[in-house]
Amino acid sequence: MQNATLFTRVRPAGGEMTSVLVRDGRIHALGGPAPQGVPVVDGGGALLLPGLIDAHAHLDKTLYGMPWYRNEVGPRLIDRIENERAARRELGLDPCRQAARQIVMSIADGTSHIRSHVDVDTDLGLAAIEGVMRAREQYRDAIDVEIVAFPQSGLLIRPGTLELMDEALRMGAEVVGGLDPAGMDRDPKGHLDALFGLAERHGKPIDIHLHEAAELGAFTMQLTIDRVLALGMQGKVTLSHAFCLGMPDTQAVQALANGLLEAGIRIVTTGSASRPVPSVARLHAAGVTVGTGNDGMRDTWGPYGKPDMLERAMLVGLRNNFRRDDELELALHTATYGNARVMGLKDYGLAPGCHADFVLVDAETVPEAIVARPQRKLVVKRGQIVARDGQALAKAP
Amino acid sequence: MQNATLFTRVRPAGGEMTSVLVRDGRIHALGGPAPQGVPVVDGGGALLLPGLIDAHAHLDKTLYGMPWYRNEVGPRLIDRIENERAARRELGLDPCRQAARQIVMSIADGTSHIRSHVDVDTDLGLAAIEGVMRAREQYRDAIDVEIVAFPQSGLLIRPGTLELMDEALRMGAEVVGGLDPAGMDRDPKGHLDALFGLAERHGKPIDIHLHEAAELGAFTMQLTIDRVLALGMQGKVTLSHAFCLGMPDTQAVQALANGLLEAGIRIVTTGSASRPVPSVARLHAAGVTVGTGNDGMRDTWGPYGKPDMLERAMLVGLRNNFRRDDELELALHTATYGNARVMGLKDYGLAPGCHADFVLVDAETVPEAIVARPQRKLVVKRGQIVARDGQALAKAP
Numbered sequence: 084m085q086n087a088t089l090f091t092r093v094r095p096a097g098g099e100m101t102s103v104l105v106r107d108g109r110i111h112a113l114g115g116p117a118p119q120g121v122p123v124v125d126g127g128g129a130l131l132l133p134g135l136i137d138a139h140a141h142l143d144k145t146l147y148g149m150p151w152y153r154n155e156v157g158p159r160l161i162d163r164i165e166n167e168r169a170a171r172r173e174l175g176l177d178p179c180r181q182a183a184r185q186i187v188m189s190i191a192d193g194t195s196h197i198r199s200h201v202d203v204d205t206d207l208g209l210a211a212i213e214g215v216m217r218a219r220e221q222y223r224d225a226i227d228v229e230i231v232a233f234p235q236s237g238l239l240i241r242p243g244t245l246e247l248m249d250e251a252l253r254m255g256a257e258v259v260g261g262l263d264p265a266g267m268d269r270d271p272k273g274h275l276d277a278l279f280g281l282a283e284r285h286g287k288p289i290d291i292h293l294h295e296a297a298e299l300g301a302f303t304m305q306l307t308i309d310r311v312l313a314l315g316m317q318g319k320v321t322l323s324h325a326f327c328l329g330m331p332d333t334q335a336v337q338a339l340a341n342g343l344l345e346a347g348i349r350i351v352t353t354g355s356a357s358r359p360v361p362s363v364a365r366l367h368a369a370g371v372t373v374g375t376g377n378d379g380m381r382d383t384w385g386p387y388g389k390p391d392m393l394e395r396a397m398l399v400g401l402r403n404n405f406r407r408d409d410e411l412e413l414a415l416h417t418a419t420y421g422n423a424r425v426m427g428l429k430d431y432g433l434a435p436g437c438h439a440d441f442v443l444v445d446a447e448t449v450p451e452a453i454v455a456r457p458q459r460k461l462v463v464k465r466g467q468i469v470a471r472d473g474q475a476l477a478k479a480p
Numbered sequence: 481m482q483n484a485t486l487f488t489r490v491r492p493a494g495g496e497m498t499s500v501l502v503r504d505g506r507i508h509a510l511g512g513p514a515p516q517g518v519p520v521v522d523g524g525g526a527l528l529l530p531g532l533i534d535a536h537a538h539l540d541k542t543l544y545g546m547p548w549y550r551n552e553v554g555p556r557l558i559d560r561i562e563n564e565r566a567a568r569r570e571l572g573l574d575p576c577r578q579a580a581r582q583i584v585m586s587i588a589d590g591t592s593h594i595r596s597h598v599d600v601d602t603d604l605g606l607a608a609i610e611g612v613m614r615a616r617e618q619y620r621d622a623i624d625v626e627i628v629a630f631p632q633s634g635l636l637i638r639p640g641t642l643e644l645m646d647e648a649l650r651m652g653a654e655v656v657g658g659l660d661p662a663g664m665d666r667d668p669k670g671h672l673d674a675l676f677g678l679a680e681r682h683g684k685p686i687d688i689h690l691h692e693a694a695e696l697g698a699f700t701m702q703l704t705i706d707r708v709l710a711l712g713m714q715g716k717v718t719l720s721h722a723f724c725l726g727m728p729d730t731q732a733v734q735a736l737a738n739g740l741l742e743a744g745i746r747i748v749t750t751g752s753a754s755r756p757v758p759s760v761a762r763l764h765a766a767g768v769t770v771g772t773g774n775d776g777m778r779d780t781w782g783p784y785g786k787p788d789m790l791e792r793a794m795l796v797g798l799r800n801n802f803r804r805d806d807e808l809e810l811a812l813h814t815a816t817y818g819n820a821r822v823m824g825l826k827d828y829g830l831a832p833g834c835h836a837d838f839v840l841v842d843a844e845t846v847p848e849a850i851v852a853r854p855q856r857k858l859v860v861k862r863g864q865i866v867a868r869d870g871q872a873l874a875k876a877p
Contacts, residue, residue, distance in 0.1 A: 150844070151844040151845050151847075151848050153805050153845075154803055154804045154805050154847075155804055155805065155806075156803065156804065354753070356751070356753040356795070356798040356799040356801075357798065357799060357800065357801035358801075381851070384803065385803040386803070386805075386808065386847050386848070386850075386851045387794065387797070387798060387851050388851070397784065398753070398798075400784070401753040401754065401784060401795075402753040402754060403754065404753075404754035404755075406551055406553065406781065406782040406783070407551045407552055407553065408550050408551050408552065408783075409552075411783065447547070447548040448548050448550075450548075450551075450783050451548050451783070453783075454778070454783045454784050454785070
């Protein structure tokens, strides 16, 4: 058998010990007799998880590998946005180099796919988009990176940004990004007109950062639901953060959840500990797809964060007061199958026929993997080993 | 110079490189010329922190080192308490062995002091108290453990518990524990009568778990403040969790903070991500001492937690939306100087004359140590090395 490898003694999602036969980059079979002449990798009884997915990253922003950045930034969203635009120049932040660093750390932590928002603004132009595109090309055999053209400094309030967004999408950015249609652009209808116009022109999906709180966020969310239904864009829109779904009015939240389901809108939560957040369990029960991501890490916004999606699942679990094993499995689901739906991935998972993207960790159960966050023992991308014992085989700049 | 060691090339709290001369278990001098004939330990430029303190642990409960516990427990506090009483027997949980395991992990993570609540109830009697006492005796050269006699299953509602508490304090438990005077015992005045009675009889301080939310918790907190002032018990009482201080009515919270300051009541927060929590910054600004602790870890209540107080500082920082460097330094303060005040420790810190309890970590700054949580390079207790490269020198059972 050509182009094949047999991974023995692995426990899919903590179940019975079995083996995984990989062929031509896909999972060929689970269990069954070992074919002749196929190289064997001993999994040593490790837990087998599908490749982890970070569905909300900012690869162009991280300061990892640079000197410590002393954060003295003011408390408002606009303080952080303006500070970042200035700091990017002062620090000499190179989006390609920084994206490469985070990508390599992500590979080491078992991430097989990243959706990264990448800044587009009239200061920066398309430099960050180009930089992240170069970085992803360099590591394309080890990880898949999807790019969202993201108007971090506003879309309508900064003339020229819309044209840059259009160009970023023409260059190959896969997703149209948006940001607080009311809170940032002060024109929710206008912002949505612009985003859905770009999406239609380029035939691409949308992912909007929606920090707007409570009733304001609910208003924008309902506008978005209505727009999706009117345009038949079901399944093509993601709302990230969606703090408004954490508001106290649970009846209003339930009505929004029904609308999200009807419109096929996906929610991505980071499980922020300091903001109201969507209830993963309630949305999941309502049939709404929930994914998760690490968001910015070690950047001018804040010093927290590692590329580890098991740690993210833990933080989502803590925020949602998940304690039972089935609840922790749902936390991991956001970082695996939930995110696969957010990104529209085909053939994702551990079944025969799926891409052979998987991770081995020494843990007895899925919840133990989440709370203990052990070093990744082995990371496999399309059948090839890309990291071992917490170290990516590819090097960072 | 006898009984002395010189630790060179260390950076106290991330400042200028210096050396620390330790003699007879205390910090003798920072900087200055190296005395003749004193053994030298090279700090390699690491960040120097005072010994970390876990001021809210449950050493008798952890399941670390035991098979994975599948959690299928119901959602109420009483479900968890009743499940634990049953599980303790079914699992054969040995309080001494389990405390020893967590103690050794804590030493490895740079913890120099632990305040542990230890269950006292009519099923268990004093077995957990005795077990934790044996464990702490075994590791007394590497870590200080203080014991709170804790009526986990209620005090007045389980006749016989008060007598057991009295006996635990007679045996040497250092602190009188309490639990939700209204929510658990359904008799806030009676519960406080009992606790303050024990405290007076034994001349010992009090530490009450106060989960009671919002206005109910505020009522109990005010009763406690009034009691402390009436009895002249200022500086002798700690309230752990104190979720009521996270309630939306900020004017009521400010009034409580003023009362806490007047009564010298300390607050210990875990920075719970799923409950309203006290604002560390607001309490600190009001002059109230705030400490922190890891609370239960890997037990029948929930699977989360490591003994790492840098990780706890990170979780406190995330919950309080701390982003600036000075804010993260305050998060660490809760786990160091704040906790030292909670526990009433004398001669704690990095100044000459203090006990030589300290930790070295490879990090540029205090905030980096918190967010990166690197393996502890060296842990020193009363001048002796007790852990190196993330491993305690003492062994766990």
